[in-house]
Every structure is written in C-alpha cells, then in structure tokens.
Amino acid sequence: MSDEQFRQYVQEFHQQMAVLLDYVMQLSSPQQQQVLEVLENMSAAIANLQLLQEEMRTSLEALDVVEDQLLQQNQQVYAERKHYYNLFQFCPDAYLVTDATGLILEANSAIASLLNVPQAYLIRKPLAVFVAPSDRPAFRTFLNHLSQSNIQSWETNLCPRYGEPFLAQLKVASTRDRFGVIAALHISVHDISEYKQVNQLNEELQIVIQTPPMVVPKLLDGLQVLVVEDEADAREFISAVLESHGICVTAVASTAAALEVLEQFHPDVLVSDIRMPDEDGYSLIRKVREMEALQGWHIPAAALTAYLGEDRDKALAAGFESHLHKLAQPSELIEMVAQLAGRKF
Structure with missing residues (x-):
C-alpha cells in the first residue's frame, strides 16, 4: 500500500467516524457513552497507525541511503578487485x-x-x-x-x-x-x-x-743487444720488440755513443741504422771491426734501413752479417737477432 492510498483510507475512516458521531448523539446517555469510548479507542489506533506509517517512511528513506552507499562500496570493491586481479594476471613476473x-x-x-x-x-x-x-x-x-x-x-x-x-x-x-x-x-x-x-x-x-701468470722461460732471455738508431720513435719501437722477448737492450742515438758503449762492454749482437747524421752505419761498422781486430773479439751486426733502394750487398761488404728493412715484421727482426746470436727461435 502506497502512502497516498493509506491517507485516503484514513480520510474515509474519519468521515465514517463523523457519521457515527451524528448517530451516537441520537442515542441514550448510557449507550452514547459506550459508543464514544469505542470511537475514541479507534481514533487512537488510527493515530498510532499514522505515526507508524511516518516512522516506516523515515526508515525506508534511510534504507535507500544505505542501499546507495552499499551499491557505491560494492562498485568500488569490484573495481579494486578487478585492478588487483589484472595486476596479478598480467604481471610480467x-x-x-x-x-x-x-x-x-x-x-x-x-x-x-x-x-x-x-x-x-x-x-x-x-x-x-x-x-x-x-x-x-x-x-x-x-x-x-x-x-x-x-x-x-x-x-x-x-x-x-x-x-x-x-x-x-x-x-x-x-x-x-x-x-x-x-x-x-x-x-x-x-x-x-x-x-x-x-x-x-x-x-x-x-x-x-x-692468479699470477705463469712465467715461461724465453729462449732469448739474457741476450745483450746494442741498438743504434737516431730516430727516437724507431729506437723505442725496436727496443720494445726486442725486450718483449727477454732481450736486454742498450739503445743509443749515434755512432759516437755506440763506440763509447763498446768501450765498456761487448754485446751479443749489434743492430744499427745505416742512414744517420754525422757518421752513418757504414762508418760505425768499419770502426767496430777495427776495434775487434785490435782487441780480438767479434760482435755479429745487422744493418737496418728505411730505404727500399738500399744495397744489401753493400751493407754485407761493409762488415754487417745481415740486412733488414725497417718495414719488416717484428718477428723477422727477432729471428734475425736470434740467428746472429746463435740462438734457436
């Protein structure tokens, strides 16, 4: 029953009560008193019903609010559950x-x-x-x-x-x-x-x-070589190649410096550039061979040159035992020094 229908029923009841009151007024006093008591009780009951109806309306309105809140919470819970499910489902881990x-x-x-x-x-x-x-x-x-x-x-x-x-x-x-x-x-x-x-x-x-690297004995360890080269870069390169194979290198930049060294000790091999300012390699080898003839010792010697047209035969004739171009591979230099020193390589 709707609120409107309930109000109509109450209104009709009051109309009927009015009719009953007119009828009661025509009754005798004892009967009139009894009927009036009944009508008053009925009026009180109707008033109570109206109060209950108002309370029910208020409760229903409160229930509507609670229902809306629950619906919103349910939607929020569903959204959160779907969010975390997606995180779980599509997680790369x-x-x-x-x-x-x-x-x-x-x-x-x-x-x-x-x-x-x-x-x-x-x-x-x-x-x-x-x-x-x-x-x-x-x-x-x-x-x-x-x-x-x-x-x-x-x-x-x-x-x-x-x-x-x-x-x-x-x-x-x-x-x-x-x-x-x-x-x-x-x-x-x-x-x-x-x-x-x-x-x-x-x-x-x-x-x-x-782990410390294993030290492998080199066949040329301890070999003494005198290098004569006026160009610093070439002198350092030749020295580095020889020293990488365990050879002890004494490097000088001129013929005069080489002769001073030879006054102090006798190397196993002499490696000299041919083209040098002041005195060239030919001059050096001639003086070395002269010193050897006087002192009775001999140093195997190799000539180095940067010129392709350099005469190998001329170098050998001047007193060198070997001849090598500066553009040769480092391994060729090492092999030549080893052969001159009588070492296997």
Whole structure:
C-alpha cells in the first residue's frame, strides 16, 4: 500500500467516524457513552497507525541511503578487485598461490608460460610436479619447515613441460589464519639460470685475474743487444720488440755513443741504422771491426734501413752479417737477432 492510498483510507475512516458521531448523539446517555469510548479507542489506533506509517517512511528513506552507499562500496570493491586481479594476471613476473601443501590455487599467465602449460591446467595441481625429481625431497622439507617470517627465498630446479630444466628462485610469503595456521603461500618464481651462469663465469674470470701468470722461460732471455738508431720513435719501437722477448737492450742515438758503449762492454749482437747524421752505419761498422781486430773479439751486426733502394750487398761488404728493412715484421727482426746470436727461435 502506497502512502497516498493509506491517507485516503484514513480520510474515509474519519468521515465514517463523523457519521457515527451524528448517530451516537441520537442515542441514550448510557449507550452514547459506550459508543464514544469505542470511537475514541479507534481514533487512537488510527493515530498510532499514522505515526507508524511516518516512522516506516523515515526508515525506508534511510534504507535507500544505505542501499546507495552499499551499491557505491560494492562498485568500488569490484573495481579494486578487478585492478588487483589484472595486476596479478598480467604481471610480467611468474606468480602463483598455493595452500600449505603446495597445491596450486591460483596462477598467472607468466608462470604458465614459464612452465609451458595452459594456465587453467595449473589449478589444483601440486607444484612439486614441476620440481626436478632430485629436488622434490628438499622442496617438501622446505614447505614443512616454513617459519613465521614473512618472506623466504629458496632455489630449486623446475622442469617445464617439453622443455629443459632451469634453476629457479622461489620467493615465498605466507598468510595465516587467526590461529597461526598457514592459509596460503604466495610464491613468485624467477628463472636465474642465466644469471648463475654469468655469475659463475665472472667468478672464474676473477680467479684467473687474481692468479699470477705463469712465467715461461724465453729462449732469448739474457741476450745483450746494442741498438743504434737516431730516430727516437724507431729506437723505442725496436727496443720494445726486442725486450718483449727477454732481450736486454742498450739503445743509443749515434755512432759516437755506440763506440763509447763498446768501450765498456761487448754485446751479443749489434743492430744499427745505416742512414744517420754525422757518421752513418757504414762508418760505425768499419770502426767496430777495427776495434775487434785490435782487441780480438767479434760482435755479429745487422744493418737496418728505411730505404727500399738500399744495397744489401753493400751493407754485407761493409762488415754487417745481415740486412733488414725497417718495414719488416717484428718477428723477422727477432729471428734475425736470434740467428746472429746463435740462438734457436
């Protein structure tokens, strides 16, 4: 019954009461008193009904407000649930929810892709099915000994369907009921096999770096060579090539300096540039051979030249035992010095 209908009924009741009052007024006094008492009670009852109707209207209005609030809250809860579901479902990290025994309750698309199975297939499957058989005892032990800590990390080998096993890191967070019993396990799964391989390679490289290199004896170690070259860059280059093979090098820039050195000691080999200012290589070798004739010693000598037209025969005739162009490979220089010194190379 609507409010309007209720008001019409009350109005009709009052009209009928008025008719009854006119009729009562025609009755005798005793009868009139009895009927009036009945009519007063009926009027009080109608007034109470009107009050109840107003209270009901107020309650209904309050219920409408509460219903609107509940509807808004429900919509908000639904939106939040959908938001978090999307975060779970489309998270790039593999994620699943299990019970305390490892039975999978929820799984996102990333873990399904990682294990190479349909997402729906994972629900109600034991996670241990995908653990390598050799790791399953340790996996069960891990589940049985979960402590009260919020998050624990553990590594195990997982076996995807039709794929190669890989090393995975499991980060496990447990939720518990009011009695402290595990209600669910929230597990994120990361493939760390590539990281482990890179880390192992870095450790091996670090060991190699920290290990002192093995010293290999060189066949030319201790050989004494006198280098005569007026150009500093060429002199440094020749010295570096010879020293890299264990040869002891004394390098000078002129004929005069070379003769002074030869007064102090006798090298195993002499390597001299031919074209030098003041006195060239020809002048040097002549003076060296003269010193040898007087003092009774001999130094094998090689001539170096930067000119393609340099006469090899002329250098050999002047007293050099060998001749080499400066554009030759370093290995040719080393081989020539070794031959002059009588060393095998």
